[in-house]
Amino acid sequence: MAIAIEENVLHVTRPNDTKENRALHGLTRTLIHNMVVGVTEGxxxxxxxxxxxxxxxxxxxxxxxxxxxxxxxxxxxxxxxxxxxxxxxxxxxxxxxxxxxxxxxxxxxxxxxxxxxxxxxxxxxxxxxxxxxxxxxxxx
Known part of the structure; x- marks a missing residue:
């Protein structure tokens, strides 16, 4: 997964559309979201x-x-x-x-x-x- 920060927004992109990469794309995005929510709100x-x-x-x-x-x-x-x-x-x-x-x-x-x-x-x-x-x- 490629993670990039553009104007205070995190973007997660996948290299191709294989089934495994689609699954890992959602997992990576959710893990990052949970980290951000955990630090800001707990x-x-x-x-x-x-x-x-x-x-x-x-x-x-x-x-x-x-x-x-x-x-x-x-x-x-x-x-x-x-x-x-x-x-x-x-x-x-x-x-x-x-x-x-x-x-x-x-x-x-x-x-x-x-x-x-x-x-x-x-x-x-x-x-x-x-x-x-x-x-x-x-x-x-």
Whole structure:
């Protein structure tokens, strides 16, 4: 891919129209766009923690989570990522790298994914959990 700057505008051009070059053209343009947006505005993921006794706190540069295990789950803040905990049930992850923000949010969510029966666990704020009916009594 050829990248040129003309009058404060980045232009991405491809050498020919083969299928691989067309795919790489869109990929390159999108990666550059994500970098520009990340530096100017930044990326943010919000997570909610639902469940009795589930809570999160920030101690220094560590995220400390009580998720119903016999121990606390502690995650270190990654360079380039900032973690905010405005309340005991809310986590906000900020950063300029879209991939890194999404990956860290997925790793936090992985510690206790939401379950479909009571909805307990860590979920994205805009995520919808499909609920299931529990067991019913024995039928005769």
């Amino acid at each position: 990326y943010k993921k919000e997570l909610d923690v639902n469940g009795v006794g589930y809570r999160v706190a920030k101690e220094g540069n560590k995220l400390v989570m009580n998720l119903g295990f016999s121990h606390q789950v502690i995650m270190e803040e990654v360079p380039g990522i900032t973690i905010e905990v405005p309340g005991p049930n809310k986590i906000i992850i900020n950063g300029c790298d879209k991939q890194q923000v999404g990956q860290f949010a997925a790793e936090v969510r992985e510690k206790r994914p939401p379950e479909p029966y009571k909805g307990k666990g860590i979920k994205y704020t805009d995520e919808v959990i499909r609920r299931k009916a529990g067991k019913t009594g024995a039928k005769k």
